[in-house]
Amino acid sequence: MSLDASARWRTGARAALAALLAVVPASALGAPRFGDFPVPAIHHGATARPLLADAHSRNYATRLHHAAAGKADFAGRYVLATWGCGASCTMSAAIDAKTGVVTWLPFTVCCWDADVDAPLEYTPDSRLLIVHGARNEQGGGTHYYQFDGKRFAEIPTP
Template sequence: MNRLFTPFLMLLVCFVGRSYADEDVPRFDDFPVKDVFKGKPAKVKIVSPKDREFSTRLHELSGQKPNFAGHYTLTSWGCGSSCIQTVAIDAKTGNVVWLPFTVCCWDVDVNEPIEFKRSSSPIVVHGSRNEAGGGVYYYRLEASKFILLKAIEKPAP
């Protein structure tokens, strides 16, 4: 009986450990884009007060090839020490979509605080949003808005 129980117990421990480690998080492959833009990118549209504040930067980005969600150019730039702000420009329309917060304070082992793919609509944000909290946040660009899919908060020290 003991010979059968030990392997079963080890298998159970491995399964429980694996299910905890593989927490159900959105994956890029779960959200493929159907529409990949290949034409000439539209000129950026400066509409909002924030767009006007960063119009020089947005004009510099205008016309670049899409690198996110099929037809968006997504980019970030510094807004202070270990702080970035992020924007997506629609290559089809020129419309601007801002990530509604700045990102800062990501862990030292994180190479890119914002992860994304051209062929998929989610982004993965590592760090703090507007200098509050911290963790890993999964957003998806839907109807010109970044919608939170899942948040995995970092435990408080």
């Protein structure tokens, strides 16, 4: 390969690598960030009355109705209802502010580290939920979930 061809190849390879890194989500390079999971808009209207469509939701009707008095604070159009379920334990559900549909976090969270301010981290403008602690009293650590409006899907991390 001539010197000119080698220089052109290196330049092309650098450009290809830069382009690849530009499209790889930050979550692939480390822990997911709220900005990696943006929402198109944030609901600013009143929150719909929670639909108590299953026995689990009916058992926690008071908690869900109390949370629905607030504004959307998670994933653009959801109110994340969270309450204690024992010593150092929380349970949670996402209430769709537009429809009232309730989606339960599929586990309780407990046993988070003393330096953690809140076991669940979330923002109104992101579909990312960061969970600190043990899920259903199993394991521990920090776990990342993406909410698609129907379920919480765990995001694998290195």
